[in-house]
Amino acid sequence: MTLQGPKMLTSVPGPKAKALLEEKKAYTSDCITIGAPTIVERGEGALMEDVDGNVFLDFVGGIGVLNIGYSNPEVVKAVQDQAAKFFHTAYNVVLYKGYIDLCEKIAEILPGPSKKKVMLINAGTEAIENAVKIARLATGKSGVICFEGAFHGRTYMALSLTSKVKYKHGLGPFMPGVTRIPYPYCYRCPYGLKQESCNLHCAERLNDMFKVLIDPDDTAAMVIECLQGEGGFIPAPEGYLKRVHEILKEHNILLIVDEIQSGFCRTGKWFCHEHYGIEPDIVTMAKSLAGGMPLSAVAAKADIFDKMYAGSVGGTYAGNPLSCAAALKVIEIFERDDYPAKSRHIGEVCRARFEAWQKEFPERIGDVRGLGGMIGIEFVKDSKTKEPDGAAVAAIKNEALQNGLILLDAGVNGNIIRILVPLCISDEHLATGLDIMEAAVKKVLK
Ligand SMILES: Cc1ncc(COP(=O)(O)O)c(C=O)c1O
Structure with missing residues (x-):
């Protein structure tokens, strides 16, 4: 092509x-x-x-699904080979090697000293549902803490944890026991503080919340994206997750990290939470795990997972053999070709360009942020008021599309451009895409 x-x-x-x-x-x-x-x-x-x-040029990659890129020939062959053997058995009727091998591989690539156990399902939203089930059975408690700006999916528990009203309007009532707290969004600090001097007030605030808002004795888990995706490509500040996890542990509340968008090399490491030096109790993953075949997974520390009883999880298509074959090949290629390094390289190239645009348009580009190749630009009408400029992003997206570049926005106001480019992109194509984007940004911001 x-x-x-x-x-x-x-x-x-x-x-x-x-x-x-x-x-x-x-x-x-x-x-x-x-x-x-x-x-x-x-x-x-x-x-x-x-x-x-x-x-x-596609800088969206099926919303973070195509870290491996479109139609990787090795992945195509792995799926074709599996298709020639069998499509489906239902794992809980007749199990297959691909399911076991993939669970073993996921347990192996997850960092941290604890032994992990893994289950496979189909979509990200289903991974979230099951993560909450696991946390409830493991703790004997029901409440869940989630965040403003979060996106966790569209089935009812996941939708209850999702923050965007646009996705929820008229669909209630939602699940009880869900408490939403502010996300540590440093560019727009919910407490009006400055990152240099705040001493992670947002993390410490959790202790106050346990007195006035949330009963920790009724709370099973907190669900968090370490780098909020749909919410605006917002990385939690350094130290936040470590401190929050310490506080949660004091109350026997499990930390569920949602790696559905940020996982599988997107941020320059296998999983985003590796940037924060934590070992979550439960991790959800999907999207780039199987390069476009529908598959998701939940991994939990073994002692937590082993609290589940037979029948408490399942699903006809869960861990489909074709998807398992794709995922095993995707992971093999990510390891062999060092995809985390590719992501870091993309991140450096993009950041240099974006920061140059920010210098040229300091009033209109409020923030450039992200980790590795998961990087975003926040557009505002005025850098002092920080009024979001979703119209500018819509115009940039359209201009780029007419010149051959697909872009996607993020944030409740649609004023952030998020980069989810396939990590296999060549330097030449990356530069061409950024040139198209630059021309669009300059035309719109003038
Ligand atoms: C962080 C995160 N969690 C959960 C989901 C839901 O995944 P799915 O659309 O596969 O149900 C998404 C989808 O965009 C996501 O980005």
């Missing part, structure tokens, strides 16, 4: 895509929303070709 950008063959959507989008309108509800108004034909690495022959 050859990159044409920054010029497309046709404007986007082209005639074939336009016709298909009309058909979509007739047969699916408008609630099935789409980000980029086109229709894919095939993908390769970080490139995507649409039905009109336009070739795009």
Whole structure:
């Protein structure tokens, strides 16, 4: 596949895509929303070709699913080989080696001294559901602490933990026992403090909350993204997770770390929580785990996991053999080709460009932040008021799309551009994508 950008063959959507989008309108509800108004034909690495022959650079990677890239030939072969043997048995009827091998591999790559046990399911949201079940059975308590800005999925427990009203409006009532607290968003500190002098007030505040807001004796777990994804690409400050975990341990409350978007090399390490020197009690993962095949996993310290009883977890398609085959190959390639290093390199290249734009537009680019290749830019109308500028991001996204680059926003106000580019991208393609993005940023911010 050859990159044409920054010029497309046709404007986007082209005639074939336009016709298909009309058909979509007739047969699916408008609630099935789409980000980029086109229709894919095939993908390769970080490139995507649409039905009109336009070739795009994809900086979104299926929302963090394609760290391995589109159509990696080794992964394709692994799935084809498995498909030729069997598609499905239901693991709880007849188990297969791929399920066992993958659980073993995930337990092995998770850092920390404790022995881990692993279960496989299908989607990120299902991993969250099961993580909460595990925490409840292990602690004998029910309450869950979550965060403002969080995104954990769309099934009812996960949706109850998710923060964005846009995804929840009219869908209540939600699960009882959920308490939402402010996320440590240093650019917009919920306590109005400065990071240099705050002494991690946000972490210490948890002790006060246990007196006025949350009964720790009723609380099973806290669920956190170490680097909030949908919420705006916000890394927790250094030291926060360590201190919070200490406080939680004093109350027998488990720490569930949601690595669904941030895991599998995205942040320059296998898992984002490695940046914080903690060993979570439970970890949820999905997305780039199987490179686009539907698969998610929950890992927990063995003594915690072993509190589950037969029948308390399951699912017909859980740990599908094709998905397991894909995941085993994806992990093998990540290890062999050092994908964490690729992510760090992408992060450095992007950060240098983004910080240069910030210097040029100090009033409009409020913050550049992230870890490794999970990096975002926050756009504001004015650097003093920090009023979010979602309109600028929408305009940048559209301008980039018309020139062959797919971008995605984040944050409740849609004013952050998040980079989730496939980690296999070449330097040349990365530079081309950043050139397209730079032209769009300059055109919109002027
Ligand atoms: C951090 C996080 N948790 C959970 C989910 C839900 O995953 P899924 O869409 O596979 O249900 C997502 C999806 O974007 C996510 O980013």
